[in-house]
Every structure is written in C-alpha cells, then in structure tokens.
Amino acid sequence: MKWLGINNNILETRPYLHQEYACQHINLMDMRALTLLPPGVDKAEWLASNTVSFFKHINLFSSALSEFCTPSTCPTACGPGDTVYVWTDDHGRKLKCSAPLYFDYAMSYIQDLLTDEEVFPTKAGSVFPTGFIFLVQKVFLLLFRTLAHIYWSHFRQTHALGLHAHLNTLFTHLTLFCRQHALLDAEDIEPLQDLILALGLQGGTYDKK
Numbered sequence: 001m002k003w004l005g006i007n008n009n010i011l012e013t014r015p016y017l018h019q020e021y022a023c024q025h026i027n028l029m030d031m032r033a034l035t036l037l038p039p040g041v042d043k044a045e046w047l048a049s050n051t052v053s054f055f056k057h058i059n060l061f062s063s064a065l066s067e068f069c070t071p072s073t074c075p076t077a078c079g080p081g082d083t084v085y086v087w088t089d090d091h092g093r094k095l096k097c098s099a100p101l102y103f104d105y106a107m108s109y110i111q112d113l114l115t116d117e118e119v120f121p122t123k124a125g126s127v128f129p130t131g132f133i134f135l136v137q138k139v140f141l142l143l144f145r146t147l148a149h150i151y152w153s154h155f156r157q158t159h160a161l162g163l164h165a166h167l168n169t170l171f172t173h174l175t176l177f178c179r180q181h182a183l184l185d186a187e188d189i190e191p192l193q194d195l196i197l198a199l200g201l202q203g204g205t206y207d208k209k
Helices: 031-035 043-064 099-114 132-160 164-180 186-198
Strands: 002-004 083-085
Touching: 031 164, 043 099, 043 132, 043 164, 083 132, 099 132, 132 164, 132 186, 164 186
Parallel strands: none
Antiparallel strands: 002 083
C-alpha cells in the first residue's frame, strides 16, 4: 500500500533527472529485445527466471547501500515526492515502518516465494500455480518500490560509489520488462514517471492483466 506523508529527502531534489546522470548506463544493448519472450519458451518459465534474476540483482544493489539506509536516516519507506510505502502484514494490518525494515520485509517475502516449490517450481514438468501472475506482479511492485526509494533517498550515495550507471541500467531493464509483460499499473510507476521520461522510456502502456 502507498500512503502520503513525510519523506526523507528534505531537499526535495531529484538529481537523477539531470541529463548528465540520466544518460549513463553500463552498456548499450537493446534492453527491449531482452524483455521479449523467446520463441518456444513457456511464458510462466520466462517470468519465473526473470523474477529470480531481478530479485538477485536488486537485492544485491540495495545491500551495497545498506549502511546509508538506517532507521535514523530513513524513518519512513519513501519514494519521490510525498510517497510513503506502508507494509501490510499477513493479518492485513498496515505497518508504517522505517525504510530498512520495510525493505527487509519485502526481500524476505520475495525470498520465501522464490524458494517455495509450490509457487516457483524448479523440477521439470512442474506446473505453476493458479494466480502465479498476480504473485509475480506483487514481487515486481516491491522491486520497483525498492528502486524508487534508492533514487529518491540514496542517489547521491549511489553516485558517490560510482553505481549510478548500474542503477539506471537496472531500472531501465525492470521498467521495460514490466511494460512488456503487464506487471505494473500506471499508478504503480507514477512516482518515477519523470525518470522514465528522462531515460527515454516513454511509450507503451502499463496495465496489469
């Protein structure tokens, strides 16, 4: 769930939109081509393998910034503007918590899904569960929110570590993959819509199926 409230970026600036940063990527490959379902590949298998890959990359990236994301520096899990993300637990209770706690919940939730053979089967001939696509959509929503928080609250540290080109590449790939496979709604991506435009990723629609 997304609430509006106090955010951690007290300067209300968006340096990631500056062209000198937005133009930087770690490669020039055709990201759109990477998102397409290869001929002869089962779509559920394609979504599953990419979900695992995106989770590993984004979890690793956020871990590199963990020393900067603490309960004192990030008392709320915020994104651009007044966006504040609130965790909903297994009982439907909404928990407004610090960013490190929110994203710990998120990564633990995703990890549990990925290691559940009933949800992400790894044995040949296994069948993906009914509603699999909805679980994948939730995973990508949480991954998108992780990147939104990094851009909004930790872009300066990301740049200082020389990781901004990696961040742009990761975000570009994630955004195009979600658009290609209808994993996020327009409302989900709205906090970083200005970045999507700055990166030249406009075009196409975001409508979950």
